[in-house]
Each structure stands twice: as structure tokens, then as C-alpha cells.
Amino acid sequence: MPPRARAVVVAALVALALTACAPGSGIDPDDPDQVEVFTWWATGSEKAGLDALVDVFAAQHPDIRFVDAVVAGGAGSNAKSVLAERLADGDPPDSFQAHAGAELTDYIEAGQLQDLSGFYAANELDDVFPATLIDRLTVDGAIYSVPTNIHRANVVWANTAVLTAAGIDPAAPPADLGGWLEDLRRLREEGVAVPLALGTEWTQLQLFETVLLADLGPDAYSGLWTGETAWDATGIDAAIAHYDELLDYVNSDFAGLDWDTATQIVVTGNAGYIVMGDWAEIAFAQAGWTYGLEYTTFPVPGTAGVFDFLADSFVLTVGAPHEAATEDWLSTLSSVDGQQAFNLAKGSIPARTDVDASAYPAYQQTALTSYADDVIVPSLAHGAAADVAWSSAISDAVSRFGIDRDVDAFRRGLLEAAERSLAG
Structure with missing residues (x-):
């Protein structure tokens, strides 16, 4: 139209x-x-x-x-x-x-x-x-x-059969993003075309926020939204680099898929993982799967002990x-x-x-236990961390990066968005 x-x-x-x-x-x-x-x-x-x-x-x-x-x-x-x-x-x-x-x-x-x-x-x-x-x-x-x-945003959902076939133990998730990238490479080498499923703009923003959280830690991540953490800090560069690498393992049609369609790539066995909020539980329950058998979850590597919340x-x-x-x-x-x-x-x-x-x-x-015991941080993609204007500006930068993969432009876009919002 x-x-x-x-x-x-x-x-x-x-x-x-x-x-x-x-x-x-x-x-x-x-x-x-x-x-x-x-x-x-x-x-x-x-x-x-x-x-x-x-x-x-x-x-x-x-x-x-x-x-x-x-x-x-x-x-x-x-x-x-x-x-x-x-x-x-x-x-x-x-x-x-x-x-x-x-x-x-x-x-x-x-x-x-x-x-x-x-x-x-x-x-x-x-x-x-x-x-x-x-x-x-x-x-x-x-x-x-x-x-x-x-809801919890920093959750990886995994198809246990896909991981096991590639020699990856679903019960032993990687400790950090580097280890997860190794598992993604292994899936690709074993013939899995889409190691990591991804969807439309807000799902990209959610993936990026969890990478920020993994590389910065909960205190520095939370400081991004108050001005206590600089948007040109070393951890930002590390997060951009990791996010760039993760995009090498996603489905090429991600921009046109809503979260439920992207999640189905994991359910059908055409992807190993997806980072999604815990509303994804619905997709696996509707498939008749049992938690811990056909599918499992773990915090985005590097974010164990942190609950990235939205409400x-x-x-x-x-x-x-x-x-x-x-x-x-x-x-x-x-x-x-x-x-x-x-x-x-x-x-x-x-x-x-x-x-x-x-x-x-x-x-x-598992979410109830984490919510009671872990450090709680605000989700960017779901309205808890930044106001609408700032969140939208970051989302635009993330979306553009998904298309052009221009690291320098992405870094500038994030910094300019922060300067405008924090100055206001």
C-alpha cells in the first residue's frame, strides 16, 4: 500500500x-x-x-x-x-x-x-x-x-536437538559472548543456516541492549541512562564489535519478521537460538514441548545474575x-x-x-528465582530505560547498522542520541 x-x-x-x-x-x-x-x-x-x-x-x-x-x-x-x-x-x-x-x-x-x-x-x-x-x-x-x-528481556531460547546435533551441550551455556560466538560458529560449520534467529526493529534493539549489558555489566549499563556511563567508553566499542559479529549468524530476512515468526525458526529446528523476552514461552508451549527437553533457556552469555526487566x-x-x-x-x-x-x-x-x-x-x-535474587536493570527496548525519543533514536541507529554494518556511523549515532537526550 x-x-x-x-x-x-x-x-x-x-x-x-x-x-x-x-x-x-x-x-x-x-x-x-x-x-x-x-x-x-x-x-x-x-x-x-x-x-x-x-x-x-x-x-x-x-x-x-x-x-x-x-x-x-x-x-x-x-x-x-x-x-x-x-x-x-x-x-x-x-x-x-x-x-x-x-x-x-x-x-x-x-x-x-x-x-x-x-x-x-x-x-x-x-x-x-x-x-x-x-x-x-x-x-x-x-x-x-x-x-x-x-517480563525478562535477557533470555536465550535454545532448541536442544539442534545444539546436541552440533556437539553443543544445551545444559552448559557459555559464560560470555566470546564463548557464545564460538558455539554459533560451530552451528554454522555443522550446516545450521541460521544459528541465531532475529526479527524486526525492536527485537534487534533488544538483542543489542543485552550485548551492552554483557559487556558493560549491570552498574555501567544502568549508568548509560543517567549519564554516569559515557557512551564513548571502551565497553561500548566492545559491545558494537560483539553485536556486529552476532549479525553474521542471523537470518537474512530478519527486518521483516515479527517476534513470533522469528521464534518459529527455532521451533522448526532451522535455528539454534533466539534472544527474546519470556513471552516466547508461549511459542514453545503451543508446540507441545517440555522445558529442559526439547528446549531450554539461559541468560544472554555475560549477563548471568542480572534480570533485564520490563513491566x-x-x-x-x-x-x-x-x-x-x-x-x-x-x-x-x-x-x-x-x-x-x-x-x-x-x-x-x-x-x-x-x-x-x-x-x-x-x-x-526459573524467572521467579532470578527476579528475587538477581540485580534488576531496565530494558531499553521495552520502555524501562530511556524515554520514547531516546529509545527511538537508538532503535533507528540499530536498524541502520543492521543494513549498512557501518561501525563508525553506528558509534556516532549512539553518541549523538545520548548527547541530545541527556542535554534535554
């Missing part, structure tokens, strides 16, 4: 969504016992998780009506366009879904979100969320979102029409029952550390 025609179609879709979510579509302005929650969770495990959470909310607060202001399509882009219009028009939903962390920066600076520090204290969330997570959620002494789940979270908007009911919603999604129901349905893990780990499948149990 030509760009102009595509723009017309997108505009029409957004206009239709705005109409569907306009005041009066299920909202009674005179009824305090309701809460309008804005998401793009319309299908799949995300919808199943939301439905499970709403069931718990109904049981805990039977007198409050949940109004699902969902906007589907565009992997959330349609919803974000509608949300921006509503906030600009002074018509905020009571709560909306967003990645926890720096992705909320623009909303915070615009004065559109309420400080939830008092809510955390009242619900004793400081005692059940890890201190390092609380640190990642805190902006100038305030907390603006409540995570309903946790779906909900906020309380400034001017929320139903503030008390919204706090009840946030109370449910942060409760033991709410988090258990949501995460068992969605395939993620709770933000709370006092849940029953035995209720979760084998992979999630």
Missing part, C-alpha cells in the same frame, strides 16, 4: 477508535462506582490475562463496574494515538496501560499522572516489590505506575473521573490474587515476591 493511502487508512482507524471510546460509550458521568481502564489488550494471552484480572476485580469489588476502553491494532500504536487525543482534550480515562519506567516520562512531565507513593505505602507494596524494582519505578522521589507483571503497568491519571474506584482497581492488580491470576494467564511473572511459585510452569519458576 502506498504511504499516502496507508496514512489515510490509519487516520480513519484512529478516528473510528476515538468515536468508540468517546464519552457516553459505556461511561455514566454521574456514577462514581465505575472505572474506565484503557488498554490495547484485545487478543491472545494479553486479553486472557486482562480477563482473569477483571474477574478478580469483580470478586474483590462487586459494586464497581469495570469499563474496558480497549483500542486494538497496531501493536498499541492505535491506542497510544487515541490516548494522546483524549489526554490533550482533557478527557482522560481513569487508568491506562503503559510500560513501567522511562516510557512514562512524557506523561509525567506533562503533569498527566498522579503520584502513587502514598498508594504504595498504604498497600505495603514497598515490602513485596524488590527494592531494585522500586528504584527503577521512582522518578524524583515519586512513583507513577503499578506493575501487574514482570506492564497501570497509572492513575490527573483528573480521573473515578479516582476512588481507580485506586480499587490498582489495589486488585497489585494484590496477590490479582497478580497470580493475571500472570498465570499471560505467561509472565508477578511483580510481587510473595506469590506461590509452585503454581507456575518450569520456565516461569
Whole structure:
């Protein structure tokens, strides 16, 4: 579809969504016992998780009506366009879904979100969320979102049969990126055309962030987003070099593949590995595979002991029409029952550390252990580490590098993006 025609179609879709979510579509302005929650969770495990959470909310607060202001399509882009219009028009939903962390920066600076520090204290969330997570959620002494789940980004998923056939022990992952590159070379030598599967822009960004984490370590990696670590440090050059080498082992059509299609290259035995968040568990479960037999996981080599986190979270908007009911919603999604129901349905893990780990499948149990014990750092690709503008600039540089493999231009692009963002 030509760009102009595509723009017309997108505009029409957004206009239709705005109409569907306009005041009066299920909202009674005179009824305090309701809460309008804005998401793009319309299908799949995300919808199943939301439905499970709403069931718990109904049981805990039977007198409050949940109004699902969902906007589907565009992997959330349609919803974000509608949300921006509503906030600009002074018509905020009571709560909306967003990645926890720096992705909320623009909303915070615009004065559109309420400080939830008092809510955390009242619900004793400081005692059940890890201190390092609380640190990642805190902006100038305030907390603006409540995570309903946790995902881990620095995970390698491996097809054990492919590795074993190449003489690689799936139970003995390499300790660092150098060792992993040796295994990738072995796979190539043994006839595996795609040792490492890769997908579209954000999957490339996620792979690059884990390489940064491996070469810099958690403290220096986290310092990238505060200015404490220089973007022309030696570790950056090492990360660029390692990322460049990794791209030698990926599928040539990576730019056109979403994460699920890229993951299927591993499931079908045409690739040995993929770096993907733990939503990839869905693909292996749907294949009927058993964790530890047909597939396994390990932290990206060089990142053992580190949990690269992202979280779906909900906020309380400034001017929320139903503030008390919204706090009840946030109370449910942060409760033991709410988090258990949501995460068992969605395939993620709770933000709370006092849940029953035995209720979760084998992979999630490894993630729960790591989340409780490891150093937590923010994901770049999923909104926790950098604001939208900075993350987008890095993503553009990573995408260009995937095409031209120009190391000097890549280095300049990363440095210029950091200078612009940190100066602002």
C-alpha cells in the first residue's frame, strides 16, 4: 500500500477508535462506582490475562463496574494515538496501560499522572516489590505506575536437538559472548543456516541492549541512562564489535519478521537460538514441548545474575473521573490474587515476591528465582530505560547498522542520541 493511502487508512482507524471510546460509550458521568481502564489488550494471552484480572476485580469489588476502553491494532500504536487525543482534550480515562519506567516520562512531565507513593505505602507494596524494582519505578522521589507483571528481556531460547546435533551441550551455556560466538560458529560449520534467529526493529534493539549489558555489566549499563556511563567508553566499542559479529549468524530476512515468526525458526529446528523476552514461552508451549527437553533457556552469555526487566503497568491519571474506584482497581492488580491470576494467564511473572511459585510452569519458576535474587536493570527496548525519543533514536541507529554494518556511523549515532537526550 502506498504511504499516502496507508496514512489515510490509519487516520480513519484512529478516528473510528476515538468515536468508540468517546464519552457516553459505556461511561455514566454521574456514577462514581465505575472505572474506565484503557488498554490495547484485545487478543491472545494479553486479553486472557486482562480477563482473569477483571474477574478478580469483580470478586474483590462487586459494586464497581469495570469499563474496558480497549483500542486494538497496531501493536498499541492505535491506542497510544487515541490516548494522546483524549489526554490533550482533557478527557482522560481513569487508568491506562503503559510500560513501567522511562516510557512514562512524557506523561509525567506533562503533569498527566498522579503520584502513587502514598498508594504504595498504604498497600505495603514497598515490602513485596524488590527494592531494585522500586528504584527503577521512582522518578524524583515519586512513583507513577503499578506493575501487574514482570517480563525478562535477557533470555536465550535454545532448541536442544539442534545444539546436541552440533556437539553443543544445551545444559552448559557459555559464560560470555566470546564463548557464545564460538558455539554459533560451530552451528554454522555443522550446516545450521541460521544459528541465531532475529526479527524486526525492536527485537534487534533488544538483542543489542543485552550485548551492552554483557559487556558493560549491570552498574555501567544502568549508568548509560543517567549519564554516569559515557557512551564513548571502551565497553561500548566492545559491545558494537560483539553485536556486529552476532549479525553474521542471523537470518537474512530478519527486518521483516515479527517476534513470533522469528521464534518459529527455532521451533522448526532451522535455528539454534533466539534472544527474546519470556513471552516466547508461549511459542514453545503451543508446540507441545517440555522445558529442559526439547528446549531450554539461559541468560544472554555475560549477563548471568542480572534480570533485564520490563513491566506492564497501570497509572492513575490527573483528573480521573473515578479516582476512588481507580485506586480499587490498582489495589486488585497489585494484590496477590490479582497478580497470580493475571500472570498465570499471560505467561509472565508477578511483580510481587510473595506469590506461590509452585503454581507456575518450569520456565516461569526459573524467572521467579532470578527476579528475587538477581540485580534488576531496565530494558531499553521495552520502555524501562530511556524515554520514547531516546529509545527511538537508538532503535533507528540499530536498524541502520543492521543494513549498512557501518561501525563508525553506528558509534556516532549512539553518541549523538545520548548527547541530545541527556542535554534535554
